[in-house]
Amino acid sequence: MFTKQPIASLSVLGLAKAFSGKTVVKDVSFSLYPGEIVALVGENGAGKSTTKNMLCGLLPPSEGEIQVAGQTVTVVDGKQHGIGAVHQELSLFSSLSVAQNICISDLPGKPGRIDWPACRQIAEQQLAQLGVDVDVNQRVENLGAGKQQIVEIAKALLHASKVLILDEPTTSLTAPERERLFTLMRRLKKQGVAIIFISHFMDEIYQMSDKFICLRDGRQVGSGNIADTPRRELEEMMVGRTLDEAKVTLTPPSTELAVQVERLSSHYFHDISFSIRRGEVLGIAGLMGAGRTEVAETLFGLRPFEGRLLVDGEQMIKPNVRQMKQRGVCYLTEDRRRNGLFGVRSVKENLSAAKLSRFVQRRVKGMGFRGEASQAQEWVEQLNISVPSIDEAVSSLSGGNQQKVLLGRWLATLPRVCILDEPTKGVDIGAKFEIHKKIAALAASGVAVLLVSSDLPELLDLSHRILVMRTGHIVGEFAREDFDAVEIISLAASSAFEKQRA
Structure with missing residues (x-):
């Protein structure tokens, strides 16, 4: 008997984006299935963030097609389509509380009247699944960078029922916080959530990902299974050249x-x-x-x-x-x-x-x-x-x-x-x-x-x-x-x- 292929949580075909006539992403195509963790890799400027922004609805594509659960969508609506994203640059309001930030896109209550106790309860539940103890009443500006990152992740998880996009989520996390995030990723994977994982840490990519999509200069230059791709091969695919295997050479310091x-x-x-x-x-x-x-x-x-x-x-x-x-x-x-x-x-x-x-010397004033x-x-x-x-x-x-x-x-x-x-x-x-x-x-x-x-x-x-x-x-x-x-x-x-x- 043939096994029925599951419907992709997210598919893109020929995705492209241009700004002021300059194409920054071109011909990106892939499918993301339930319970998969796919690494989106490439150098800075390769087009990863632009691609991510199209997938979570922050940018409309110039060309191509996006499908969510088999249905073509003109504009991605994260809340409606079950897609959550953690961005590299945090999208938090520093003067608002942790609870207000987590629920900002979907505040509980009736029109004109917000249910603040419910808001705090939702925030506490979101943080509890991350295994983090944070006072949801304190302002975000009073938190360290690592805990702010945790709040951003909790906020994204509120709507990520189908797809979660993580853009450099571990750069500000301590080792225990990183492990808690990885534990959560594995739990979401078992629950059928598809995850796009963007990271510059190759150890993390090989530890957590099932597949990869490699971008270079705005174009997709490779994809495949992580387990079948040697690390050096993937790194050279990303940069488009052979990497020098030698370590940096240090010279002995002076006694001064x-x-x-x-x-x-x-x-x-x-x-x-x-x-x-x-x-x-x-x-x-x-x-x-x-x-x-x-x-x-x-x-x-x-x-x-x-x-x-x-x-x-x-x-x-x-x-x-x-x-x-x-x-x-x-x-x-x-x-x-x-x-x-x-x-x-x-x-x-x-x-x-x-x-x-x-x-300081000016040739011509101003x-x-x-x-x-x-x-x-x-x-x-x-x-x-x-x-x-x-x-x-x-x-x-x-x-x-x-x-x-x-x-x-x-x-x-x-x-x-x-x-x-x-x-x-x-x-x-x-x-x-x-x-x-x-x-x-x-x-x-x-x-x-x-x-x-x-x-x-x-x-x-x-x-x-x-x-x-x-x-x-x-x-x-x-x-x-x-x-x-x-x-x-x-x-x-x-x-x-x-x-x-x-």
Whole structure:
């Protein structure tokens, strides 16, 4: 007997999208069946987000056909068609409560009268299935990035009865939160929900996905079963070229100290001491909330502290950002959207923003800064930033290219000390390798680098030494020859240190 083929939860045929006559997605076709997890992969700018936005109804397709449960639809309505999406850039209202955000698209109650107790109950139920304890009455702006991501996921699940689209859902999650999400994905899979999973973490793709669809330059260049596709083959399909198998080569650091931190303490961390030599990459590992970002911000003059901080042997007394920049210190923030880039300004202006004093002379009043354009173009070429023109708004770029703009801004200052907080967060495999090479080149030129990253393989590849932080303390230090991934993870997650202090 023949087994009847199930009706696809979602099908697309010849999907295409153009903006102002420029085609950004072309000829995308696939079917997604109940209980399948399909990875949508590709480099930044490959067309993944545009495709996702068409599938969840945020953009109408220019060409092609979309079917939901076998029925052709003109415009996808997530609530009506059972499709929920978690977007890479969170769609939360920071001034509203957790409960209000989760129920915002379908508030319970009668017309003109919202049933707030029911709203809170629904929110609590949504969070309970994620295994997370969050006060649904508090404002979203008071939550950390990881819990905001959880709220976004709970919000999407409210309507995802047929299809759930996850766009980089784990970038802000701790290891336990990530595992809870994966457990939920497996449960939804058993319940027949189809999932589109977009992630730059290849380990996650191979751990969670059944199939893949690969986009490159807006076109579908491959698809298949994950189990039948070697990782290297998929990575090379994504970038369209053979990847260099060699790891980044690190040069030995000098003996000269660039940064010395002695018994540094604040509200977020305590009794922190370390040093960074010229040409050294010092990695900091730890889970979210360990205090890594707060240490990085303190070293750049963004937070007050107790203790001693020396740069090139000079003690910094209550330093501010201006003073640290004058000492040749730069800081690449982990949140490029809220704390880094000027979204409506051009790529050129974003690249020159950290060193405007270099371009203060104007050739013609009101017509820009002298040398600004040539400097920006130089960094676009050095970092291989994909942009039609340096006058394009930086918000129009893909996430990976935005990250490279932010990195270029600080490299243009010719820093002596680089503090890099999650420098490859949300970037694709090709852009990540380019950024890794640039970090290694910085160290080789004598720059001292402090590297904060949640990507342990990244720390293992790039660091001369790794410090491990937990609950605001340094709980371990590893020299490169002693790197042990299991031990580092164990130290970062173990409660033994807290028990010892108790």
